[in-house]
Structures are given as structure tokens and as C-alpha cells.
Amino acid sequence: MAQTNIGSKTMDGMGPKGTKVGLLRVLGPAHVWALGVGIVLVGEYMGWNFAVGKGGAYAALIACWFAGILYTCVAMIDSEVTSTVAAAGGQYTQAKHIVGPLMAFNVGLYLVFAYTMLEAGNAITAGYLVSVVAGMSGHEGALDQRPFIILVIMSLAWLNYRGVLATLTFNLIITAIAFVAILVLFVATTGIVGASIMQHGALMEGAAALPYGWIGILAAMHFGLWFYLGIEGTTQAAEEVRSPARALPFGTLAGIMTLLIAATLTWYVCVGVLPWEFLGDGVNGSVAPLFDTARLSGSTGLVWLLGIGTLFATLASANGCINDASRAWFSMGRDKYLPGWFGAVHPTYRTPYRAIIFLVPIALIFALGAPLDQVITFSILSGLLGYTFMPLNIIMFRRKWPLNSIKRGYEHPFHPVPAIVLLSLCAITFFAVFLGYGTQLVAMIGFYIVVSLWFHFWRYRFVSRGAQFTMPWPKPKGY
Amino acid sequence: MAHYTPPVQGKMGQLIDVIVLVVLTVGALFVPLWMGLAGSSKTVATPVENPTWETLGQNPVQAAQYEALGYDPAGAHDLILARFDYSFSVSAVLIMVVVIVVYYALMLKFSESEYRDVIAEKFDSK
Numbered sequence: 001m002a003q004t005n006i007g008s009k010t011m012d013g014m015g016p017k018g019t020k021v022g023l024l025r026v027l028g029p030a031h032v033w034a035l036g037v038g039i040v041l042v043g044e045y046m047g048w049n050f051a052v053g054k055g056g057a058y059a060a061l062i063a064c065w066f067a068g069i070l071y072t073c074v075a076m077i078d079s080e081v082t083s084t085v086a087a088a089g090g091q092y093t094q095a096k097h098i099v100g101p102l103m104a105f106n107v108g109l110y111l112v113f114a115y116t117m118l119e120a121g122n123a124i125t126a127g128y129l130v131s132v133v134a135g136m137s138g139h140e141g142a143l144d145q146r147p148f149i150i151l152v153i154m155s156l157a158w159l160n161y162r163g164v165l166a167t168l169t170f171n172l173i174i175t176a177i178a179f180v181a182i183l184v185l186f187v188a189t190t191g192i193v194g195a196s197i198m199q200h201g202a203l204m205e206g207a208a209a210l211p212y213g214w215i216g217i218l219a220a221m222h223f224g225l226w227f228y229l230g231i232e233g234t235t236q237a238a239e240e241v242r243s244p245a246r247a248l249p250f251g252t253l254a255g256i257m258t259l260l261i262a263a264t265l266t267w268y269v270c271v272g273v274l275p276w277e278f279l280g281d282g283v284n285g286s287v288a289p290l291f292d293t294a295r296l297s298g299s300t301g302l303v304w305l306l307g308i309g310t311l312f313a314t315l316a317s318a319n320g321c322i323n324d325a326s327r328a329w330f331s332m333g334r335d336k337y338l339p340g341w342f343g344a345v346h347p348t349y350r351t352p353y354r355a356i357i358f359l360v361p362i363a364l365i366f367a368l369g370a371p372l373d374q375v376i377t378f379s380i381l382s383g384l385l386g387y388t389f390m391p392l393n394i395i396m397f398r399r400k401w402p403l404n405s406i407k408r409g410y411e412h413p414f415h416p417v418p419a420i421v422l423l424s425l426c427a428i429t430f431f432a433v434f435l436g437y438g439t440q441l442v443a444m445i446g447f448y449i450v451v452s453l454w455f456h457f458w459r460y461r462f463v464s465r466g467a468q469f470t471m472p473w474p475k476p477k478g479y
Numbered sequence: 480m481a482h483y484t485p486p487v488q489g490k491m492g493q494l495i496d497v498i499v500l501v502v503l504t505v506g507a508l509f510v511p512l513w514m515g516l517a518g519s520s521k522t523v524a525t526p527v528e529n530p531t532w533e534t535l536g537q538n539p540v541q542a543a544q545y546e547a548l549g550y551d552p553a554g555a556h557d558l559i560l561a562r563f564d565y566s567f568s569v570s571a572v573l574i575m576v577v578v579i580v581v582y583y584a585l586m587l588k589f590s591e592s593e594y595r596d597v598i599a600e601k602f603d604s605k
Contacts, residue, residue: 053521054563100590101597113504202540215565275541277559278548285558296547336485338500339493362501370508378508388583434575436521436563439511445578447507449585451500456589459496465483466600475602479595 024350026165027241032234032251034172035320037258039118039230041178042317044259044266045310046125046282047376049289051223053280054436055216057204057271060280062217063224064267066425068260071228073422074387075256076412077394079249082235083409085471089331090235090324091386091393096335097471098397101463103389105337105455106448110386111236111328116359117379118230119321120367122314123149124375128287129310136303149367152318157360160322163349164240171319174312179262181309185290186265189273189297197297198272208276221425221432226376227263229383230317231255233324245409269293283373322356322363329355336463337455377437381444384433388426391419400476482600521561530556 051060078091087093092111096104127145134143160167189197210216234252241247270279270289273296278285286292294306330352333342346353366375395416403411412418433441488496527534530552532542537559545555 099587100592100594102586102593103590106586199540199544202538203544205538207536208541212563212565219563219565273544274548275537275544275559277561278545278550278555281558281561292548296544336488339488339496341490341493358497362504365505366508370512374508374512392583392587430575430579431572434572435565435567438567438571438575440508441575442578443507443511445582447503449582451503452582452586452589454499454503456593460593462485462488464485465596468597469601476598479598479602 024164025240025242027168027237027247028243029241029247029250029254030172031165031168032237032241032247033255033258034168034175034316035237035323036231036234036252036255037179038168038171038175038316039115039233039320039324040228040255040259040317041175041262042118042122042125042313043226043229044182044262045178045290045313046288047121047226047372048223048263048266049270049279049286050226050282050373050376051220051280052271052276053282054212054222054432055218055220056209056211057267057276057279058210059212059217059220060224060271061264061267063220064227064263066221066428067224067227068256068263070225070387070422070425070429071231071256071259073418073425074232074390075252076418077390077422078232078235079252079410080408080412081394081397082238082252083245083248084406085238087239087331087470089328090238091232091389092328092331093238094235094393094397095389096468097473098393098400099389101337101460101468102452102456105332105459106452107386107389108328108332108337109448109451110382110389111233112325112359114379114382114386115230115233115321115325115328116363117366117375117382119153119318119325119363120370121372121375121379122318122321123152123363123367124372125288126152126311126314126318129291129307129314132288132291133307146368150364152315153360153363153367156315156319156322157356159319160326160356161346161349161351161353163351164237164323167319167323168237171316175316178309178313178316179258181305181312182262182265182290185294185297185302185306186269188299188302189269189293198269200272203271203273203275211276215435218428219432219435221429222380222435222437223376224432225380225383225429227266228256228259229380230320230324231259232383232386233320236324236327239327249410266290273297283371287372322359325359326352326355329359335468337459340462374440377433377440378444381433381441384426384429385444385448387422391416391423391426394419400478401473402477405477406473483596521563523557523560524562525560527556527560535559 051063081094085094085097092104092108095107127149130148131143131145187193238244270293273293274286279289288310291306291310294302329342332338333340342355344354532552535552
């Protein structure tokens with residue numbers, strides 16, 4: 001069995017033995033949890049409610065749970081592969097070692113666009129929140145949200161530029177506060193403490209129960225993913241955690257459990273207070289549903305708490321997205337999949353600073369120029385393409401390196417059941433996106449086909465062949 | 480397999496590659512938007528003249544929540560009545576399936592040929 005010290009505190013993940021010039025190994029399991037939950041928790045604060053718009057409140061709950069199953073499969077598969085392929089780039093690096101370069105290039109782009117679009121969505125929400133607070137504070141007329149959107153993206157990019165430990169410690173604190181805010185809202189509005197304001201029966205009666213019938217449940221899966229989208233980003237920290245084999249599975253699986261609880265509580269309090277048509281329209285209706293629920297609670301304290309929770313959730317998510325997108329972009333630059341200029345590490349802060357800076361204007365273009373549901377759909381589609389890759393990845397991983405042929409930090413149970421379930425749920429979600437957003441789906445796949453041809457027939461000539469394979473594993477079975 | 484030495488790409492070549500990627504990325508989202516083809520097909524099929532909460536199909540609790548949110552029936556009209564149109568043709572679904580399958584098939588095929596080169600150079604050229 002091949003052995004590798006993937007937990008070295010002084011060596012990075014470059015080359016079979018590592019070097020001392022790459023990213024720093026300074027993170028623990030709590031940081032991994034904060035990275036995963038921090039990116040995703042904003043999904044409870046905004047965006048998930050489009051699922052209500054596509055199918056109604058019950059459809060959104062069913063979508064929430066099925067998406068939870070999808071992401072549990074993602075977390076199980078990801079934990080096994082990434083605890084073995086412990087290098088920056090996450091699924092990109094996995095694809096490079098297991099499936100092949102073109103797949104890796106595509107997966108790298110999925111990651112970058114899923115996270116950059118999510119970052120843009122977060123900045124839009126933060127700008128909206130500032131405008132609402134300004135209105136509540138007596139500001140007259142429409143507040144220009146653009147300066148706040150720019151400020152959010154620029155300031156978090158600066159934080160990421162300065163160092164990963166401070167960035168993710170910041171995320172840990174604000175994510176914890178945002179999570180506690182959901183718990184407090186649930187306790188304060190459902191009758192556990194004080195009077196209940198829940199009116200599920202009246203708000204969901206008649207046509208409001210399932211306004212589109214059963215097809216609405218299918219359609220709701222599209223935005224059901226938003227409850228959890230980004231949890232797979234924990235793998236991006238693989239090269240910066242002190243003990244990848246322990247911290248990555250622990251942080252990822254604890255993260256998905258946290259999110260399952262938060263998603264269900266969020267659904268319960270929001271649909272018990274807000275009419276489904278208002279809740280389901282995240283552009284003209286409820287942009288920030290937990291905040292709107294707090295507004296209807298009549299409690300000033302809850303309004304402030306959920307306002308702060310929404311702001312912190314958007315900041316934590318945008319922060320984690322910058323972290324993850326830049327790692328994926330950096331990794332592709334380091335391998336020359338993209339221009340090698342992006343593969344530089346800052347000599348003092350040990351961060352992928354060129355990748356961080358380059359992605360700032362990309363995020364700004366989308367945050368300032370596209371509506372929220374389009375940005376979210378772009379992010380979801382990139383994520384969905386990545387989830388479809390994962391079952392193929394784990395099946396090929398187990399086939400090429402069977403159990404006991406290499407050291408795994410974690411072995412997920414019931415293989416290949418999670419892979420089959422994940423693939424089936426991905427197929428359903430593609431159909432869900434097709435219902436209402438079919439043009440974007442085709443445009444997006446068209447984009448990936450064009451860039452794939454560009455990579456295979458042009459870009460790949462600049463890539464070293466054997467040097468891409470950096471894991472100290474034996475030759476894969478069947479080659 | 481003989482060792483492959485990639486050419487060194489100049490700064491101008493790197494810049495052009497980045498510009499190509501950025502243009503394709505922005506185009507993928509914005510071209511459908513500019514052409515009015517992207518996004519939801521949510522429309523109000525049957526508008527209601529002089530709407531009231533009752534004619535909008537809202538019970539007293541739902542109406543009270545809308546009023547608490549600052550809406551009157553006229554202001555909430557489009558929000559309440561707009562619906563997605565989920566009708567679709569089988570041929571449209573088949574086109575989507577074919578596009579997705581062709582994409583993954585293309586990617587796996589090209590990846591496999593590239594991967595064999597990687598493995599051959601890594602393990603067979605020692």
C-alpha cells in the first residue's frame with residue numbers, strides 16, 4: 001500500500017513529497033465546518049425561497065429534503081476522495097487524478113463559476129439589506145445599492161488576500177452568529193418561548209398547498225439545491241488543513257448535519273408567517289425571507305438579530321466563495337490549465353493572491369449587471385454539473401484504486417448506492433431547471449462544450465503530461 | 480511514452496487566453512439575458528380588474544399578512560397571480576437530454592485519451 005504524509009505541517013501538497021513554498025497548513029476541523037457552513041448558510045437567508053415560487057410551500061419542503069439526500073451523498077463521496085487527494089483545488093484535483101485533464105478543467109470551471117456567482121448573489125443581497133435598513137431608518141427614496149455591493153466584494157477580497165487563517169476565523173465567528181440567529185427566531189416565533197405567530201394551516205390551505213400540483217415538486221428541486229449549495233467547498237481547504245484525513249470528513253459531515261437542521265427550521269418559520277406567493281418571489285417579493293419573517297414578528301430585537309444574521313450570512317458566504325473560487329483558479333493556473341501567471345503564491349501571506357484579485361471584477365460584472373434569480377441559476381447549474389461528475393468520479397476511483405490499494409482517510413459506506421442515488425437526483429434536478437429556465441440550461445451547457453473544445457484543441461498543449469499526476473499512488477488498475 | 484515538453488506561452492498569449500475565457504463566460508449569462516430568452520416565464524394569465532383580496536383568492540389570514548407587509552390588493556396583484564408555464568414538448572426534453580449526454584460523453588472520451596498519456600508518461604517512462 002502506498003503511503004503519503006498528507007498531514008505534514010510544513011510541506012504543501014505540491015509534488016509527491018511536497019514543498020515548502022505553497023499554501024500554509026494552519027486550519028482545523030472547526031475552520032472546515034466554518035468554510036462549508038459559512039458558504040451555504042446564506043442559502044437559508046435568501047434564494048431557497050425561489051423553490052416556493054416554483055412549486056409552493058410543500059414542494060419546497062420536499063425539495064429541501066431530497067436536496068438534503070443529494071448533498072449527503074455528495075458529502076459522503078467527497079469525504080472519501082478528498083481525504084485521499086489532499087491538495088488545493090478540491091474536486092478539480094480529484095478529477096485530474098481520477099478521470100482526466102479535460103474533466104478536471106471543466107470541474108475547475110464549475111467550481112469557479114458556482115462560487116463566483118454565489119459571491120455575486122451574496123453581494124446583491126447585502127446591498128438589498130442595506131437599502132431596507134436605510135428605508136426603515138427614515139431614508140427617503142431609493143438607495144443606490146451599487147456602492148455597497150462593490151464594498152462587500154472588495155473588502156472580502158482584501159481579507160482573503162491577507163491570509164487564510166484570519167479569513168476563516170472571521171468566517172467561523174460570523175457563521176456561528178448567523179446560525180444562532182435562526183435558532184433564536186425559531187424559538188421566539190413558534191411558541192417555545194412566548195406566543196406562537198405560526199399560521200401554517202391558513203397560509204397553506206386550498207390552492208396554496210400545491211399550486212402547480214406534482215410537477216411543482218419536481219420544479220422546486222431546482223432551487224432546493226440552494227439550501228446546501230457549496231458544502232462541497234470544504235475540499236478546497238485540503239492543502240491548508242493540519243490533518244486532512246480527520247478534519248475534512250469531520251468538518252464536511254458535521255456541516256451537512258448543521259445545514260439539514262437549519263434548512264428545515266428555516267422552511268418551518270418562513271412558510272408559517274409569509275404568504276407563499278410573496279415568499280416565492282425572491283426578486284419582487286421576499287429577497288431575505290428570514291428577515292421578512294422577523295419583520296412580521298413585531299419584535300424589534302428579532303428584526304435587528306435577523307438583519308445582522310442575514311448580513312453576516314452573506315458576508316460569510318461571499319468570504320468562503322472568494323476563498324474557494326480563488327483556490328480552484330490558482331490550482332488550474334499552477335497546472336497551466338489556465339495561464340501560469342495565476343499559479344503564484346504571495347511571498348508573505350502565502351495566499352493565491354493573483355487569482356483572488358482577478359476574480360474580483362468577474363464577480364462585480366455579475367453582481368452589478370444580472371438579476372438575482374439568473375445569478376443563482378448560473379451558480380446552481382455549475383454546481384449541478386459538478387455533482388453529476390461526482391458519482392462518475394467515485395466509481396472510477398474505486399475501480400482504478402480498489403480499497404486497500406492506497407491509504408484512504410475515510411471510506412464511505414454502501415458504495416455504489418450513494419453514487420446511484422446522487423446520479424438519479426441530478427437527473428431530476430436537470431429536469432427541474434429545464435422547467436422555467438431551459439434556455440439558460442442549454443446556454444450553460446453550450447458554454448461548457450465550447451470551452452471544452454478550446455481546452456482540448458488549444459490550451460492543453462501548454463500542460464505537462466506526467467507532471468500533472470502528483471499523488472504518490474501506484475499505477476491505476478486497467479492502464 | 481516519450482516525455483512531452485510543453486511550449487512556453489508568452490505573456491500576450493496568456494492574456495488572449497484569459498480574454499477568451501472571460502468573453503465566453505460573460506456571454507453565456509448575458510447573451511440569453513440580452514436576447515430576452517433567459518429566466519422564468521412567469522406571467523399573469525388572467526388579470527383581475529379592480530382586485531380585492533377575495534378576487535385574488537386570499538383568505539383573511541393571507542390578506543392580513545400582505546397588509547402587514549405593506550401591500551394593498553392592487554399592489555399585490557401581479558405578485559399573487561403570476562405563474563410559471565410548465566407546459567413543454569417532448570422534443571424539447573429530448574433535446575436537453577441529448578445536449579447533456581453529448582456533453583458528458585465528449586468530455587469523458589477526450590479526458591480518457593488525455594489521461595492515458597498522463598499515466599503512460601508518469602508510470603511507463605521511468
